[in-house]
Amino acid sequence: MPELPEVETIVRGLDGLLAAKVVAEVRVFYPGSFPDDPALTATRLTGAVIRRVDRRGKAILIYLDNSRVLMVHLKMTGQLIYYGQETASRISELLPGRSTRIAIHFIDGSVLYFNDQRKFGWMKLLAEEELTRQPFLQKLGVEPLSGAFTAGHLEKLLNRRKGSSVKAALLDQSIIAGIGNIYADESLFLSGIDPDRRCRDLTSEEVKRLHRAIRRVLRESIKMGGSTRRNYRNAIGQTGDYLTKAWVYGRTGEACRKCGRPIMKKRTAGRGTHYCPGCQS
Template sequence: MPELPEVETVRRGLEALVLGKTIDHVTVSLPRIIRMPDDVQQFALMLQGHTIDAVERRGKYLLLGIGPYTLVSHLRMEGRYGIYRSDEPMEKHTHVIFHFTDGTELRYKDVRQFGTMDLLPRGEYALLPGLASLGPEPLAESFTADVLQTALKNRRSGKIKVLLLDQTFVAGLGNIYVDEVLFQSGIHPEASGPDLQSEQIERLHAAIVAVLAQSVELGGSSVKSYVNGYGQEGGMQHLLKVYGHEDNPCPNCGTEIAKTRIGGRGTHFCPSCQPLDK
């Protein structure tokens, strides 16, 4: 958390809030947030005087085009951005502040302190470890059922839940939406991905696109602390069918939703609607 829909919602908010703003100076109070360059003073100096001209996303990464650089930001568990007036009180756990020439500030807050920022020349950011190995974008037109089928057939083994969480397989999916996608497609999370039949893969592809698109439309899921750039919660959490609903009746058949651990992650599913083929 956050996953693709939440990061896309943050991206859209930032695009509306900071696009065209020029950085006067940058304050960093927690240096380890900044990975590249390894000198926070150099980081601040590189950004000074440049204008934010693009706000994009790749998987769970935010990509801010700033002058000749791209700022690659990964929110990890609880990173969040907000726009403030310079005279507004500073909240706890605010670690990076982009001070704009118009008197506003973009503040990065991270209670868990797991988020990262990397500042690279525009032509080099795609080579950053993590970004370079990302799988296809699930909401891109190029992500078809055939692409998904080929990716599955290229894996010798692997439970479908684990594969979908692998960012080199498909970018942007996390624990919440994998559970929801598998429920909607009627596939057990422990099913072997490479052994899925064509009809199952068609359902899986449709579910990935539908669930993510719906969540983006609703502003993501505020299961824990997520809010968008305006400080607003998302609405998808009210429509989750299985995630977080263990011991509750399945909305389709009434069977009790089960919870187990797969690949070290809590996993929710309906034993009746998602049978494990032997």
């Protein structure tokens, strides 16, 4: 599933490519991708002008000039790929493809494809004022790259989850928005904290290190275009490079980049968890 750096990379790409585009036609290949009312959603999108593209947590928000917002969740395998003159030469796959669910055509001939192999992703068109009332967005925790996310704030958040493991707390979207399995493992490695540690047992110094590590791994991944395991692609169909430089994620049995011991994998918070027994305690 795409996490914050992947969604941020898509959003930055789309914001530059889609601003001022006018929707000419919407082709629906799989109505389930428009869960609210496929025909009405397509009608309301037609003629709209895109103002800007933003995100909240892992939700992508495409703001339109008609006071509506197209909210997109990529879930497991969703992709938003822009096809236009600027990018056509860089896109190798044939579009629309077998996993294309929605195609939004613009009057200049460019197209935004929503591909989703597993079909868990969705697009919902909302009035802008409805956005803040969406239960899905209301439940989201702090944005880890925002000014509101300080070490002191993280300490308070972890205090509310005293008995749970620090890994489970990092994965909880109602505490911090946008961190999933990859960046939880990477942040815990960089802060030297064993993923199984209980939140109540962390010292203030460890929480400070964890706070710095979270921001560092997210920023570094954004710089590298995010992480691609299987389906993730940026707005013009390219993969991200972060996993080639990852500290522990996906490196079971390989040498730790700091101490040389083999990276181990265990199950924490119901997820496969990568860690270095030499660097984390």
